Amino acid sequence: MLLYGGGSIKNNGVYDQVIEALNDHTIVEFGGIEVNPLYETCMDAVKLAKKEHVTFLLSVGGGSVLDATKFIACAIPYENDPWEIITTSGACVENALPFGDVLTLPATGSEMNPNAVISRASTKEKFAFSSPYAYPVFSILDPKTTYTLPRRQIINGIVDTYIHVIEQYLNDDLNTSLQDRQATAILSTLIEIAPKLMDSKPDYDSRATLMWAATSALNGLIACGVTQDWSTHMIGHELTALYGIDHAQSLAIVLPAIWETDKENKKEKLLQYAERVWTITGNDNDEIIEKAIESTVQFFNSIGMKTHLSDYTIDAKEAAQRVSDRFRIRGVVLGVHKNLTPDIIQTMLEKC
């Protein structure tokens, strides 16, 4: 089964390349997978795959198509209600159809990890699951397939990758010398190549580097032996689920606010980040941290990524209420030190 999204692969030549490569295979097509892929759409694919006795899934597109493919691969052989795959975060998965991917949009890292994020239209929910069976058998990343991407998707890819790294790096661990440097290696690389990526004429080397950076940011390497804090993603997912803004946009809005709110816990790493990534030094730690947060926001803005809810015509007060209510109902408290309560998240989002 060949899975794809809105049809951009039919305009940029990738669809034709894939069809040619598979000319001795029987193909069942399933197109139309949306950004932030829906459980409902996935279940249509599961039904078709079962009917056609599909034996292998090939995702052609970005992270949304690939995440959907991961869910479909796990859901096809699953005997109970496949929504359990989501509600157990993947723990119930015991096998899956094999799948591969041709990745045309660098951002997600999904091509080299066992994770996927699926949304449910009926309840406006967005949840992640993970399973060792959700690893692609292969992933093909050709930088040229990114040449026709809209500028917005490149911007999203840069910011998404950057914040994937931050969620694993900017913790309060003290003895992670190598992991820290492996993380900032990706951040500094993104900052270096960002201006070239903004050129109207695509440049092979910077596109290749962006692809490899996005993969490296979320393939588990920089996560080895560190404390991870995915608070920005948890809040961002709610904003996307409620307001439909892009994943990377939601992250760029939330990250600076998280840092302002949680900077005492993240102090040592914020100082290290300031020095290693932005070469900010000085005697006043608070000032250094403020400058590091500012530099990050300026970097996002410099490539056209807006960082306030109002930039997306979202009312901050309303969003703060709705998002924090969702955490209240579920009893969710975020942060490595479980200090980001729904009340604190509400106050924080009101300032976003």
Place this chain on the structure above:
Amino acid sequence: MLLYGGGSIKNNGVYDQVIEALNDHTIVEFGGIEVNPLYETCMDAVKLAKKEHVTFLLSVGGGSVLDATKFIACAIPYENDPWEIITTSGACVENALPFGDVLTLPATGSEMNPNAVISRASTKEKFAFSSPYAYPVFSILDPKTTYTLPRRQIINGIVDTYIHVIEQYLNDDLNTSLQDRQATAILSTLIEIAPKLMDSKPDYDSRATLMWAATSALNGLIACGVTQDWSTHMIGHELTALYGIDHAQSLAIVLPAIWETDKENKKEKLLQYAERVWTITGNDNDEIIEKAIESTVQFFNSIGMKTHLSDYTIDAKEAAQRVSDRFRIRGVVLGVHKNLTPDIIQTMLEKC
């Protein structure tokens, strides 16, 4: 089959831990695998394993035991003369016995790669082979098992890891922003932790970091998409084969000479290395490069690693003749640009 080396695992408690963990398994022991493991020894193990119908190999020790285990795993099911595994660089290998390892000496990277180096006593030869079947099924790295290592082995581990990175990083590639930083991440980490590793009292965090650095240096990650230049290793292997000096010692002798000889080809990367790893900047490129080479030698010396042939009572003129003759006979020319001819290698080694 439990494979180990000279018996240090019987003194440091690791042997007892392994025996306890395997108490419901039938174990055939094969000890006495030497540093720079010999083909002849490996073939004894192959004979015993076949006789005892061994189904799994467990390497307990350092890189030498593990490399031997890799060869033995490939040789057991091999139907022709197993020396072909070496002469074809592993290309003839089509299956292998599964094997795992408990790694007690951080240096080799063998625990997360498909490579091994085997020597032959009868001809004083030392060759590498590689095969996808030579990946361990699992590797256990417990920093505490390194606490009883002799200081010399820790020094070797630091230098070996450092130069493994250099062989993949210090090339003439221009568009490898991420790989460059992933490489220097390991170098800077080694420089940071080296003083702690030299403390007489072992420190868990720096030992853990050394282990992870050694693994990360040679697990294929920083090799992705770059030009590799293993000239230092090729020459170093000959010095070890002929004079029995430690692998890392041979590398520390050869590397500075390679850089002096090949610095025009490696100019851009040497300048980058000078700035990123040693924060050496200036206007005179030649001077920057000289300082970078000096800083590297000083770093090796600072942890007690000697960098001249005479430090090991080896006559440079004789070694230069013997090593270069070996390359002459085999018609080997080294360097990415095939500029290190046997004559140039001879002149170079005379100055070592």
